[in-house]
Amino acid sequence: MSVFMTLVVLLIIAATAFVLCRQRALAMVAGDARKLHSLPGFHGWHGVVMALVPSILMLAVWLIAQPMVVERQVFAHMPTEMTADASAAQLVMADVRRLAQGLETAVETGRLGAEQATSPTLDPVTLRGVLAEVGVALGSEVTAPILNGAQEYRSLQSNFALWRTIVILAVAALGVAWAVRLTQPDFWARNRVEKVVLGLLILASTIAILTTFGIVYSMLTETIHFFQQYPIADFFFGLTWSPNFKGGSELGVLPLIWGTLYISLVAMVVAVPIGLFAAIYLSEYATPKVRAWVKPLIEVIAGIPTVVFGLFALVTVGPLLRDWFAEPMGLGNSGSSVMTAGIVIGIMNIPFISSLSDDIINAVPQAMRDGSLGLGATKSETVRQVVLPAALPGIVGAVLMAASRAIGETMIVTLGAGAAAKLSLNPFEAMTTMTVKIVGQLTGDTDFASPETLVAFALGMTLFVITLCLNVLALIIVRRYREQYE
Amino acid sequence: MTDATANQMPASGPAARSKHGSILVQAPSMRARNRAEARFKAYGLAAIVLALTMLAIMLTTILSDGLSAFRQASLTFPVTLDAATLDKSGNRDVAEMSKATTVTYGKVMAQSFVAHLVAQGISTEGVSEKELAAMLSKDAPAALRNDVLANPDLLGQTIEVTVLANGRIDGYLKGRVTMESAQKDSNISPEQLVLSDALRKAGILTSGFNWGFLKNPDASDQRPEAAGLGVAMIGSAYMMVLVLIITLPIGVAASVYLEEFAPKNKWTDLIEVNISNLAAVPSIVFGILGLAVFINFAGFPQSSSLVGAFVLSLMTLPTIIIATRASLKAVPPSIRDAALGVGASKMQTVAHHVLPLAAPGILTGTILGLARALGETAPLLLIGMVAFVDNYPSAPAEGVLDPATALPVQIYTWVQRSDPAFVERSNGAIIVLLLFLMVMNVTAILLRRRFERRW
Numbered sequence: 026m027s028v029f030m031t032l033v034v035l036l037i038i039a040a041t042a043f044v045l046c047r048q049r050a051l052a053m054v055a056g057d058a059r060k061l062h063s064l065p066g067f068h069g070w071h072g073v074v075m076a077l078v079p080s081i082l083m084l085a086v087w088l089i090a091q092p093m094v095v096e097r098q099v100f101a102h103m104p105t106e107m108t109a110d111a112s113a114a115q116l117v118m119a120d121v122r123r124l125a126q127g128l129e130t131a132v133e134t135g136r137l138g139a140e141q142a143t144s145p146t147l148d149p150v151t152l153r154g155v156l157a158e159v160g161v162a163l164g165s166e167v168t169a170p171i172l173n174g175a176q177e178y179r180s181l182q183s184n185f186a187l188w189r190t191i192v193i194l195a196v197a198a199l200g201v202a203w204a205v206r207l208t209q210p211d212f213w214a215r216n217r218v219e220k221v222v223l224g225l226l227i228l229a230s231t232i233a234i235l236t237t238f239g240i241v242y243s244m245l246t247e248t249i250h251f252f253q254q255y256p257i258a259d260f261f262f263g264l265t266w267s268p269n270f271k272g273g274s275e276l277g278v279l280p281l282i283w284g285t286l287y288i289s290l291v292a293m294v295v296a297v298p299i300g301l302f303a304a305i306y307l308s309e310y311a312t313p314k315v316r317a318w319v320k321p322l323i324e325v326i327a328g329i330p331t332v333v334f335g336l337f338a339l340v341t342v343g344p345l346l347r348d349w350f351a352e353p354m355g356l357g358n359s360g361s362s363v364m365t366a367g368i369v370i371g372i373m374n375i376p377f378i379s380s381l382s383d384d385i386i387n388a389v390p391q392a393m394r395d396g397s398l399g400l401g402a403t404k405s406e407t408v409r410q411v412v413l414p415a416a417l418p419g420i421v422g423a424v425l426m427a428a429s430r431a432i433g434e435t436m437i438v439t440l441g442a443g444a445a446a447k448l449s450l451n452p453f454e455a456m457t458t459m460t461v462k463i464v465g466q467l468t469g470d471t472d473f474a475s476p477e478t479l480v481a482f483a484l485g486m487t488l489f490v491i492t493l494c495l496n497v498l499a500l501i502i503v504r505r506y507r508e509q510y511e
Numbered sequence: 512m513t514d515a516t517a518n519q520m521p522a523s524g525p526a527a528r529s530k531h532g533s534i535l536v537q538a539p540s541m542r543a544r545n546r547a548e549a550r551f552k553a554y555g556l557a558a559i560v561l562a563l564t565m566l567a568i569m570l571t572t573i574l575s576d577g578l579s580a581f582r583q584a585s586l587t588f589p590v591t592l593d594a595a596t597l598d599k600s601g602n603r604d605v606a607e608m609s610k611a612t613t614v615t616y617g618k619v620m621a622q623s624f625v626a627h628l629v630a631q632g633i634s635t636e637g638v639s640e641k642e643l644a645a646m647l648s649k650d651a652p653a654a655l656r657n658d659v660l661a662n663p664d665l666l667g668q669t670i671e672v673t674v675l676a677n678g679r680i681d682g683y684l685k686g687r688v689t690m691e692s693a694q695k696d697s698n699i700s701p702e703q704l705v706l707s708d709a710l711r712k713a714g715i716l717t718s719g720f721n722w723g724f725l726k727n728p729d730a731s732d733q734r735p736e737a738a739g740l741g742v743a744m745i746g747s748a749y750m751m752v753l754v755l756i757i758t759l760p761i762g763v764a765a766s767v768y769l770e771e772f773a774p775k776n777k778w779t780d781l782i783e784v785n786i787s788n789l790a791a792v793p794s795i796v797f798g799i800l801g802l803a804v805f806i807n808f809a810g811f812p813q814s815s816s817l818v819g820a821f822v823l824s825l826m827t828l829p830t831i832i833i834a835t836r837a838s839l840k841a842v843p844p845s846i847r848d849a850a851l852g853v854g855a856s857k858m859q860t861v862a863h864h865v866l867p868l869a870a871p872g873i874l875t876g877t878i879l880g881l882a883r884a885l886g887e888t889a890p891l892l893l894i895g896m897v898a899f900v901d902n903y904p905s906a907p908a909e910g911v912l913d914p915a916t917a918l919p920v921q922i923y924t925w926v927q928r929s930d931p932a933f934v935e936r937s938n939g940a941i942i943v944l945l946l947f948l949m950v951m952n953v954t955a956i957l958l959r960r961r962f963e964r965r966w
Contacts, residue, residue, distance in 0.1 A: 433793020
């Protein structure tokens with residue numbers, strides 16, 4: 026039975042458990058629920074918990090353990106020289122798996138008899154033809170040990186699947202039986218159910234930590250792999266980026282960091298003044314009616330997907346800048362450039378800065394404005410000399426967050442900035458960023474043993490650390506100064 | 512208050528004042544200050560106008576470039592399905608008939624097309640037979656072949672077919688291809704365009720609503736006219752449903768714990784800092800995580816909507832948790848106190864009173880989170896959704912493991928292709944995507960308006 030079907034059966038068992046336990050609780054007090062410690066529904070839920078929690082835990086453990094056990098079993102019957110090296114063993118296992126999958130499909134579609142598929146005399150050459158017919162292309166030559174391994178893999182898999190179903194369903198049934206036995210009028214069903222629910226809530230809240238851990242762990246291991254193959258100093262201080270999948274690549278990150286920072290700088294030069302002035306106008310000058318219309322309109326920009334901005338950069342902004350600025354000024358003839366990407370990222374960041382600053386400016390107490398106006402300052406003087414200084418920490422925090430967004434932005438730079446890693450000051454030249462190179466190195470056919478692929482993880486790690494630092498800094502600044510006026 | 516209004520009046524300038532015969536004359540320094548005031552206000556206004564202009568330019572270019580993707584030129588003419596060429600053995604066996612490739616069907620179709628033109632008396636001067644055949648989409652023979660294989664009885668008959676016109680002819684009807692551009696283009700000649708004008712007059716070449724754009728799967732570089740959003744929309748739909756199933760329970764559970772039960776200690780502090788950091792991590796980092804954990808480690812199939820949904824869920828969770836916590840916080844403590852006071856347990860209080868009251872806010876936050884996930888591209892590129900997929904994923908449950916693509920990724924892949932017809936298609940796809948986003952956002956706003964309570 027497949028895992029999905031097992032889960033469906035488990036749900037049916039759980040529903041039965043609910044009814045059983047609830048009925049039993051009610052029957053024991055002759056239908057008078059007041060004599061129960063917990064409401065009858067809680068007795069029912071207790072049955073559900075007892076049916077599902079142990080069996081699903083068991084299923085999870087089984088699903089994690091099964092591939093390891095199967096792999097060990099398959100390797101046990103293979104010549105040791107094939108499985109001695111860890112990466113070779115992985116390749117062998119991948120072959121075995123694909124072959125087993127092919128056998129499965131062949132049997133399902135009826136091109137291969139069930140006995141034929143398991144017989145030890147199956148000829149690798151005819152098998153190849155049969156599998157090609159069902160659409161399974163085999164990369165390497167099928168050798169006898171691999172074929173035997175695949176056959177063993179198949180039989181082990183089906184054996185294990187059978188046992189898994191039996192064991193899991195047995196565990197669930199036992200749980201139900203126990204729950205029914207526990208159901209007594211003075212049984213504290215509610216407390217137990219609530220404890221389990223609280224456990225689930227806690228589990229859900231740790232997902233955030235697990236995600237962070239997963240990000241750091243997955244990137245760190247691959248980054249360490251990378252630095253075992255490529256010197257760490259050359260990565261961080263190298264001035265050339267020229268990956269070559271044939272080997273001999275130079276993977277210096279500095280041109281990428283330069284491109285990233287340059288584009289982000291342009292973006293901030295566009296976004297900060299526009300966003301900040303928009304926020305000031307909306308919170309200090311605009312009538313409520315204007316505000317009610319303009320604020321949502323500006324926030325529409327925030328709801329537009331980045332790939333749309335990317336297309337805008339590529340098709341509209343890029344050619345415009347090239348024809349009107351770059352070519353007349355003799356600064357280059359490339360549509361994709363630092364300016365293109367920077368300006369478009371800036372536009373994308375306007376609503377981010379304006380709505381954050383708007384909140385912060387609104388949080389400045391009215392008494393401070395009134396005091397300043399009462400002393401005879403004009404509105405703009407009040408804004409510049411009282412409101413902005415009071416709101417400054419918050420605004421700096423917002424700007425830092427926007428900067429981290431600009432640094433981590435991917436689609437706009439992929440489409441608008443170009444792919445050439447260069448260290449240049451000319452803003453109308455195509456440059457590239459870390460995110461573009463992560464996409465470039467990780468899409469398509471990738472070989473996770475070569476430094477050219479692994480470098481993407483090192484880039485990701487660098488990016489993660491930079492944005493994390495900016496975010497934490499922003500958070501600290503905002504937190505420290507937010508309470509000042511509350 | 513009087514201070515503030517008195518201060519606003521000089522902003523209208525000395526000119527206005529003198530009209531009323533005031534004897535007050537502004538000092539030069541005051542005039543300078545008022546000018547600075549006006550300038551400052553103008554900067555603010557300019558910033559807003561600039562931002563909204565950018566938005567307007569963007570939307571108009573998308574609309575003007577993309578709306579034409581919803582119309583498509585097609586050609587209607589009779590095709591004589593010659594049994595001798597299409598089924599050489601003559602026994603109508605589908606397996607043997609499938610030996611006749613699309614090339615053969617292309618020839619049959621081209622012959623019928625030319626014959627029809629001759630019969631209609633349309634001059635094909637200056638257009639070779641090869642160029643005539645090229646006016647039909649490269650996709651047309653394949654479509655005809657599928658029809659015949661599905662219904663072998665068609666052989667030997669003459670049937671009326673409606674096939675897609677080549678992308679360049681389509682572009683000519685939409686004004687993208689002109690006589691001048693055709694001169695430089697090796698794929699189309701001005702004579703072909705003259706001919707297509709004649710075909711239009713004869714009613715052979717017509718233009719109608721492009722259902723294929725919404726239904727078809729992606730098509731290769733050479734046939735932009737056949738490319739559609741079908742697979743991308745199914746992939747996006749699968750992912751959105753999965754993201755909803757994954758994030759809503761986990762997000763609500765996590766927020767309920769953090770907001771209602773968690774003690775104030777280092778551990779919950781760590782969780783909170785983590786959540787606010789994750790909300791700001793660049794989306795591509797989640798793509799790397801998905802590639803490393805779900806594909807390389809756990810062995811889920813590449814480019815499947817399931818992996819895409821996992822990645823998008825992890826990315827949206829922080830947003831949903833933050834929104835949910837805000838709406839839980841907005842439920843006044845008196846409600847909780849009342850429930851606890853009549854003997855409800857803490858869990859009952861939350862389940863029976865707090866959550867139902869916070870539900871509209873939670874729902875709004877979830878919809879906005881989903882909208883963000885729907886538009887996300889970068890992490891999906893890394894988990895292989897950028898691959899060319901021209902088979903529809905199968906029905907749900909198993910279909911989530913089939914290779915699929917997503918709307919934003921489809922936009923990205925089309926943008927990357929050289930044929931300008933694909934730019935039109937990607938703009939059209941953006942219109943579809945923005946429509947979905949608009950529906951989601953409007954739903955969220957309406958929900959908020961309808962159910963939001965002020966306590």
